Amino acid sequence: MRIRAIGAAVTGALALSAFAVPAAQADGSLGDTKITKVVVDGDNKVSVGTSAAKTIKVSVTATDNSGIAGAEEFDLIGPGTGYLSTGKPTCTAASATTSTCTASVTVDSQTDYLSNASAGTWYVNAWIDANDDDYVWKDKAGSFKFQRAAKLTANASPEPVKKGKTITVTGKLIRADWEAYPLPKYVNYASQSVKLQFRKKSSSTYTTVKTIKSNASGNLSTTVKASVDGYFRYSFAGTTTTVAVNATGDLIDVK
Structure with missing residues (x-):
């Protein structure tokens, strides 16, 4: 029905x-x-x-x-x-x-x-x-x-990067707006705590590096130092109304 x-x-x-x-x-x-x-x-x-x-x-x-x-x-x-x-x-x-x-x-x-x-x-x-x-x-x-479904992205740059140099990881958090007119669409999800996570290229396990908040446009941005080859991603734990979601990991090649 x-x-x-x-x-x-x-x-x-x-x-x-x-x-x-x-x-x-x-x-x-x-x-x-x-x-x-x-x-x-x-x-x-x-x-x-x-x-x-x-x-x-x-x-x-x-x-x-x-x-x-x-x-x-x-x-x-x-x-x-x-x-x-x-x-x-x-x-x-x-x-x-x-x-x-x-x-x-x-x-x-x-x-x-x-x-x-x-x-x-x-x-x-x-x-x-x-x-x-x-x-x-x-x-x-x-x-x-x-x-409500959610989507999350992550992009680490520059790449490749020298060891010890600064990497900027950007991303965006959006969620479904069922009431959007004329059809439902994804909209920015502001002021949400999101974890920046990293895993070595040789590992299958992500660890949390730091936690930041999405801005008014749902955007995410933070910096870290390059150490070894690996993947950066953002991870959102979800809320009562919005599903948890992980971004696809972005590989950084450290020279």
Whole structure:
């Protein structure tokens, strides 16, 4: 199913469906049915950019002594008017008593009226039915991050460079603006702490050299002394609303 409402900038007939968010229900159950695990997109993190549609997979594992009969569509609830509803789940038995029910929903920032205010922590509401007519309904059965995608670059110069000379490492941090008109686009992400990292050419491990902040234009710039051949990159740890991202390492040839 398509997204119901993840933003307030809607008008006319669309607004009728856009704000039709289900009323909150209290948790409830009958018998011994239990939800034991909820996983969204494999790692409970969803990153949405500005062009490609994103399919979100939701898996809910449940148990009952009679086995699991099925599940209702999962509701995904986020900040503001954030709301998604999956298709009908398919339940696969792992044993006589335990099944994992999976379903998905596709989000497209170009057509689904995403609001930047809806980025953050989301929750999965789930209803599971057992073979003996027991059931469990649980608000906030699991949580996940629904985040704005980000991009990060790094460029070290001059190259080649003599040992002991100064290297300038520049870069830029941008993130998805779902509300940009006429279409979503990436915009500057200012005042964010970003780590400058380095790894020797012979190593696979980056270490942090220093931490700086992006300026008002999302730009990054700092200097270091050249020592050995290796790669410089910037690394952004992410925020509640924006995904973590690493720049591609830029090789410096030290003479």
